[in-house]
Amino acid sequence: MAEKILITPKSFKNYKEHAHKLLHDQGYEIIENDSGRTLTEEEIIEAAQDNVVGIIIGVDPLPANVLNQCKNLRAISKYGAGMDNIDLKRAEELGILVKNAMGTNSISVAEHAIGLMFAAARHLPTVSAGVKAYGWDRTIGFELTNKILGIIGGGQIGKEVAKRAAGLGMKVTIYDPYFKDQEFLEKYGIHFEEELTEVLKESDIISLHLPATEQTKGLINAETLKLMKPTAILINTSRGELVNESALYDALVNHEIAVAAQDVYSSEPPKQGDPLVALPNFILTPHIGAYTHEGVERMAMVSTENLIELLAQREIAR
Numbered sequence: 001m002a003e004k005i006l007i008t009p010k011s012f013k014n015y016k017e018h019a020h021k022l023l024h025d026q027g028y029e030i031i032e033n034d035s036g037r038t039l040t041e042e043e044i045i046e047a048a049q050d051n052v053v054g055i056i057i058g059v060d061p062l063p064a065n066v067l068n069q070c071k072n073l074r075a076i077s078k079y080g081a082g083m084d085n086i087d088l089k090r091a092e093e094l095g096i097l098v099k100n101a102m103g104t105n106s107i108s109v110a111e112h113a114i115g116l117m118f119a120a121a122r123h124l125p126t127v128s129a130g131v132k133a134y135g136w137d138r139t140i141g142f143e144l145t146n147k148i149l150g151i152i153g154g155g156q157i158g159k160e161v162a163k164r165a166a167g168l169g170m171k172v173t174i175y176d177p178y179f180k181d182q183e184f185l186e187k188y189g190i191h192f193e194e195e196l197t198e199v200l201k202e203s204d205i206i207s208l209h210l211p212a213t214e215q216t217k218g219l220i221n222a223e224t225l226k227l228m229k230p231t232a233i234l235i236n237t238s239r240g241e242l243v244n245e246s247a248l249y250d251a252l253v254n255h256e257i258a259v260a261a262q263d264v265y266s267s268e269p270p271k272q273g274d275p276l277v278a279l280p281n282f283i284l285t286p287h288i289g290a291y292t293h294e295g296v297e298r299m300a301m302v303s304t305e306n307l308i309e310l311l312a313q314r315e316i317a318r
């Protein structure tokens with residue numbers, strides 16, 4: 001039976017021709033996700049029974065129990081950067097190789113984070129909805145120039161945000177305990193801060209660009225929100241789990257911070273009647289950070305090339 005590749009991301013289809021050809025040239029058959037949504041654990045297990053040796057995975061779940069049941073699986077290629085949906089430890093134990101498409105969507109996500117800063121500073125969703133209802137309420141906003149931007153996580157996306165914000169005349173600080181690129185800081189005139197509490201206290205805008213791990217989940221909680229300025233804007237284009245949403249609700253209602261703008265959420269889409277989603281000072285976009293023509297094309301090609309490379313390594317290891 002021919003070896004098969006399961007491709008789960010919905011947006012992969014937009015740029016599939018070239019990617020599919022690369023896989024066919026290697027002799028692989030392709031199983032596409034035709035459901036129009038993220039696959040469930042059961043659906044992945046079922047699809048994988050069909051001699052699937054490689055998966056190009058989006059945000060669909062690959063916990064240990066799923067990996068255990070994908071008997072022929074040898075390689076997982078992440079369509080994007082965040083690998084929090086994959087049990088990396090179990091994959092390693094099972095000898096399944098894993099790689100992400102680092103850097104393919106950094107520019108798209110960084111631009112979206114900057115866009116959310118403008119949307120929050122000028123109340124764009126509310127004022128636009130007002131005009132569309134034939135109102136003319138002019139809510140006063142503020143300039144980003146000279147404001148202090150605290151970037152938490154100075155990796156691929158954090159750095160792209162830092163460069164752009166510095167170009168806008170913002171005063172940029174990075175907090176990242178693992179950051180080592182002194183040259184970058186000097187080149188773009190960016191301040192480095194070793195204490196998270198200082199960044200939270202001093203920043204006008206705080207933008208999250210770190211992974212969701214056991215250590216970072218709930219990093220933004222009742223205690224850390226209280227450190228922020230009452231005028232602060234919180235931007236989250238990383239992962240919903242980084243923010244304790246009930247604490248954020250309280251902080252927004254009690255004006256402990258001014259606005260939160262997120263591209264990610266604990267439940268995507270949010271559950272009907274979620275009180276946080278209804279708040280006027282909470283902006284939410286549907287996980288579109290990486291969803292640009294350029295980002296999707298790069299992710300499709302790089303994740304395909306990565307998978308072929310991983311499966312070739314498997315051949316050598318045999």
Ligand code: NAD
Binds near residue numbers: 105179264291
């Ligand atoms: P990256 O690995 O390049 O950078 C992450 C940075 O976070 C690293 O520099 C790391 O040292 C730092 N970090 C780790 N723990 C930290 C901590 N406790 N405090 C501060 N910094 C810490 O990753 P990236 O490509 O820049 O992605 C960043 C985030 O964006 C990830 O959560 C990823 O899942 C998310 N993302 C979202 C979208 C989207 O569509 N919205 C798309 C791509 C990535």
